[in-house]
Amino acid sequence: MTEPDMPTPPWERARRRPAPARVPLTRERIVDAAFAVLDREGLDGLSMRRVAAELDVAVSALYAHVDNKDELLELMYRRFFDGLHLPEPDPERWQDQLKEYARQSRVRLLSHRDMARISMGQMPFSPELLPHVEKLLALLRAGGLPDRVTAIAGDLLSTYIDGFVAEESIWQSRYQGADTKSWTEIRDDIRDYFASLPPDRFPNMLAIANLMVDESNDYRFELGLDILVRGLASYAEPTPPPTGLDTRPPTGPDTGPAAGES
Amino acid sequence: MTEPDMPTPPWERARRRPAPARVPLTRERIVDAAFAVLDREGLDGLSMRRVAAELDVAVSALYAHVDNKDELLELMYRRFFDGLHLPEPDPERWQDQLKEYARQSRVRLLSHRDMARISMGQMPFSPELLPHVEKLLALLRAGGLPDRVTAIAGDLLSTYIDGFVAEESIWQSRYQGADTKSWTEIRDDIRDYFASLPPDRFPNMLAIANLMVDESNDYRFELGLDILVRGLASYAEPTPPPTGLDTRPPTGPDTGPAAGES
DNA sequence: TGCATTGGTGAACGCTGTTCTACGACACGC
DNA sequence: GCGTGTCGTAGAACAGCGTTCACCAATGCA
Known part of the structure; x- marks a missing residue:
């Protein structure tokens, strides 16, 4: 209809007010855009400029709503827990509940690219996270843990989850970035690498190489989780009757408190 | 003596040759300088430019010896294991040996600022690390672990060690950067924060707040380590006679293998 | 003595987080 | 209705980053 090259007349320019169409910039919208950039470009590609571009906005505009890039990451971390639900602690099933929580966390972390790396740098003590921490602690204490x-169990568990997911994500993205090779090819490469080791010097590596390569991440996660939970359960006091079997520690409690660092 | 603004005459410029004093640049010297910068400025302050400045050298000179900043970090990670010694695996004492290895690793990580963060981003499969991994595997298999x-135990252990040390370093440096407050003051602040929580909504947090604040890092590390080792030990098969007590798992082996992801 | 190769130099590119100044549209009081 | 003031955005700028490139000087070899 209108010629694209024609200059806009002054009245047209005066009437130009997309003001109602211009949605105001808020922290929520910024965090939304940040997640969009994160999923598309990864954590290394998540820059303030790209977030601003995602919103069609100047970079400096972000700083009116967000102090820092660090604060933006913190906001993303908090948003990340929206809708998380922990069940009421059931002393009979605390181990299963704990595992269920871990699995759920892993799935959530995997749902946003590089989210585990963001999570690792954050401390879980923001106001909206405290209720979740509280419920986790309730779960552990209900299980009879001293x-x-x-x-320390909370730290232990979240360190495991974050670390595991971060590692599996790195593997995943490192080899789907250079998308020439498929996953099975990569696996064969690794297998070949292990197989090329001198067998006399690396007998144990060779013995478990196949296991390290073949097992699925799901299985490895589940096994590591079980190891952790068993270790925790070995400390459970029989105050509430445990799972039905003896949960006393297999070895003597010789844990030296060691010296304080300060 | 000489006027500072005078241009240097050509012969003076020609005689300028500190050549004999110039030690050649090598990867080793670059890694040395990188460690010096790391310890002084931390990982966030470790830039190629600062490493070059540490060596009185142009930045671009580094790139003749090192492909990447990533490669430099990898070289630092490898250097970091120089002189590490793992004992010959003794099936009788495998749990103690494992713990000793973990303690030693933590001390090493703490000896260089932010080294844990560097370690987290590396994969322990470089040629000079393989012998150590091999010995660790030998230790675990000697203990009768399937x-x-x-x-998965190696991953589990190093994830724990790296994660723990990284976290403790962050706490350490975050509050010695703003050096107005001492550690005890910080501790009081945290204690006050926990104490200010509404007791009806956070009974479990309040119950363990003192423990989370008061316990030394050494003790928390040791306890987490013991939890891990107990979990591992619960999987030990009695092929070599274990520590002397029953090390069978306290709960039934209901670990679902779950579905493979690909 | 001349030449080639090696290895460091300095400038440059494009990117980053963050800050500062200025402008333009809105809400309000007269 | 109109000036005025405030708020939020735009745009440029700064310092620093990793990395690359064309040049140049000093070395060892013929």
């Missing part, structure tokens, strides 16, 4: 074990 | 547990 308080000093409970105090 | 191969599928051994295959």
Whole structure:
């Protein structure tokens, strides 16, 4: 209809007010855009400029709503827990509930690219996360874990989950970036690498090489999780009757408290 | 003596040759300088330009010896294991040996600022690390762990060590950067924060708040380590007679292998 | 003595997080 | 209705980053 090259007349320019169409910039919209950029470009590609571009906005506009890039990451981390639900602690099933929580966390982490790396750099003590931490602690204490074990179990579990997912994501993205090779080819390469080791010097590596390569991430996650939960369960006190079997520690409690660092 | 603004005459410029004093640039010297910068400025301050400045050398000179910053980090990671010694695996004491290895690793990681963060981003499969991995695997298998547990135990352990040290370093540096407050003051702040939570909504947090704050890092590390080792030990098969007590798993082996992801 | 090769130099490119100044549209009081 | 003031955005700028490129000087070899 209108010629594209024609200059816009002054009245047209005066009437040009997409003001109602211009949605105001908020923290929520910024976080939304940041997640869009994250999923598309990964954490290394997540820059303030790209987030601003995603919103069709100048970079400096972001800084009116967000102090820092660090604060933006923190906001993303908090948003990430929206809708997370932990069940009411059931002392009979605390181990299953704990595992279910871990599995759920892993799935959530995997749903956003590089989210595990973001999670690793954050401390889970923001106001909206505290209720979840509280429920996790309730779960552990309901299982009969001594308080000093409970105090470290949360750290232990989230370190495991974040670390595992971060590692599996790195493997995943490192070899789908250079998309010439498929996953099975990569696996064969790794297998070949292990197989090329001198057998006399690396007998144990060779013995488990296939297991390290073949097992699915799901299985490895589940096994590591079970190891962790068994270790925790070995500290459970029989105050509430445990799973039905003996959960006393297999070895003597010789844990030296060691010296304080300060 | 000489006027500072005078241009240097050509012969003076021609005689300028500190050549004999100039030691040649090598990868080793670059890694040395990188460690110096790391310890002084931390990982965030470790830039190629600063490493070059440490060596009184142009930035581009580094790239003749090192492909990448990533490669430099990898070289640092490898250098980091120089002189590491793992004992010959003793099936009788495999749990103690494993713990000793973990303690030693933590001390090493703490000896260079932010080294844990570097370690987290690396894969332990460089040629000079393989012998150590091999010995670790030998240790675990000597303890009677099934191969599928051994295959994941190394990951589990190093994830724990790296994660723990990274976290403790962050706490350490975050509050010694703003050096106005001492550690005890920080601790009081945290204690106050926990104490300010509504007791009806956060009974479990309050119950263990003191433990989370008061326990030394050494003790928390040791406890987490013990939890891990107990979990591993619960999988040990009695082929070599274990520590003297029953090490059978406390709960039934209901670990679902789950579905492979590809 | 001349030449080629090696290895460092300095400038440049494109990117980053962050800050500062200025402008333009809105809401309000007269 | 009109000036005025405030708020939020735009755009340029700064310092620093990893990396690359064309040049240049000093070395060893013929």
